Amino acid sequence: MTIAFLLTALVVAVTPGTGVTHTLATAVTAGRRAGLAAAAGATLSLVPHVIAAVTGLAALLRAGTPAFRVVTWLGVAYLLWMAWSAWRDRGAFTVDADRPPRPASAVFRDGVLLNLLNPKVTVFFVAFLPQFVPPGTPAAPVRMLACGLVFMLVTLLVFAGYAVLAGALRRRVLARPRLRALLRHAVAGSFLALGLGLAFTA
Numbered sequence: 001m002t003i004a005f006l007l008t009a010l011v012v013a014v015t016p017g018t019g020v021t022h023t024l025a026t027a028v029t030a031g032r033r034a035g036l037a038a039a040a041g042a043t044l045s046l047v048p049h050v051i052a053a054v055t056g057l058a059a060l061l062r063a064g065t066p067a068f069r070v071v072t073w074l075g076v077a078y079l080l081w082m083a084w085s086a087w088r089d090r091g092a093f094t095v096d097a098d099r100p101p102r103p104a105s106a107v108f109r110d111g112v113l114l115n116l117l118n119p120k121v122t123v124f125f126v127a128f129l130p131q132f133v134p135p136g137t138p139a140a141p142v143r144m145l146a147c148g149l150v151f152m153l154v155t156l157l158v159f160a161g162y163a164v165l166a167g168a169l170r171r172r173v174l175a176r177p178r179l180r181a182l183l184r185h186a187v188a189g190s191f192l193a194l195g196l197g198l199a200f201t202a
């Protein structure tokens with residue numbers, strides 16, 4: 001494991017995407033514990049993508065195939081549904097201090113689905129992992145799997161940090177109705193942008 005790999009993994013994990021957006025939105029609207037559950041779900045969802053990249057199964061879901069397009073459009077539909085729910089102030093991202101907290105299992109499930117329904121993550125790992133395991137390296141698949149697991153650990157730590165920081169802002173958000181509305185629209189806009197971005201690359 002090289003410093004270059006760790007730094008690259010850190011940059012990728014910090015960069016806003018579906019996992020970061022979901023973790024931040026969940027932590028601000030539902031609190032730190034919910035944000036940590038979202039972070040865990042988003043990280044766990046990387047397991048199938050890493051395995052597909054390491055074992056070569058990703059070739060079965062390569063860009064342009066019907067299976068790839070089906071999974072991609074399912075992901076687009078889910079992101080757009082999340083955007084619509086946030087805009088209507090319903091569902092997971094309703095900011096309300098009196099609202100009973102969502103079960104951690106439901107938050108965790110949403111985190112898993114967001115990345116699981118995005119085949120572009122598999123394509124990313126197919127391009128990313130081999131860069132740090134030169135061809136002909138002994139036990140190359142094992143080393144690629146190790147790199148994938150380390151990447152997941154970095155992702156979990158970064159997402160957990162996002163959850164803690166966003167959770168700390170929750171009281172300030174709840175105390176200001178205008179800020180609550182702004183947050184809701186920002187969350188909806190973020191999921192809309194992610195959904196449309198995935199659709200245009202399908």
